[in-house]
Ligand SMILES: Nc1c(NC[C@H](O)[C@H](O)[C@H](O)CO)[nH]c(=O)[nH]c1=O
């Protein structure tokens with residue numbers, strides 16, 4: 490077997506950017522709390538975390554790209570909540586946000602986390618923002634640290 494690349498979850502020397510949507514802010518605030526908690530618990534210094542608020546999930550990739558292009562951040566976390574309504578709007582927002590976040594990571598070389606909760610109901614969203622099914626913001630923070638450290642190995 491050749492080399493095995495595996496990163497640790499130590500965030501002491503990392504700088505992280507967080508982009509969070511205002512749409513469904515009552516849930517996104519909990520995702521942000523979870524993300525900040527996850528970063529802090531893994532050693533990321535508070536002064537090394539910058540947060541940018543955008544109108545909604547659709548705008549997350551735009552500002553994530555701006556942040557990534559500064560080359561100041563080891564990883565970026567996108568946070569938002571998209572809840573299905575009665576029209577097709579949900580599909581467009583979800584698809585473009587997912588594609589956009591993936592594209593920013595690939596085009597800039599800075600890992601960008603998909604901390605976007607996409608649900609059929611408000612209850613499902615609440616369950617993923619610090620209640621029944623954990624906190625997707627926290628999960629995204631841990632993934633950001635792993636990817637930032639893994640990225641340094643190449
Ligand atoms: N319906 C949701 C939105 N919609 C707003 C868009 O994200 C966008 O801000 C607007 O269309 C202007 O470009 N955003 C969410 O984050 N969550 C939703 O459920």
Ligand SMILES: CC(=O)[C@@H](O)COP(=O)(O)O
Pocket residue numbers: 571572573574575576577578579580582
């Ligand atoms: C995901 C959304 O954009 C959603 O809030 C929109 O709801 P609707 O489809 O009822 O306009």
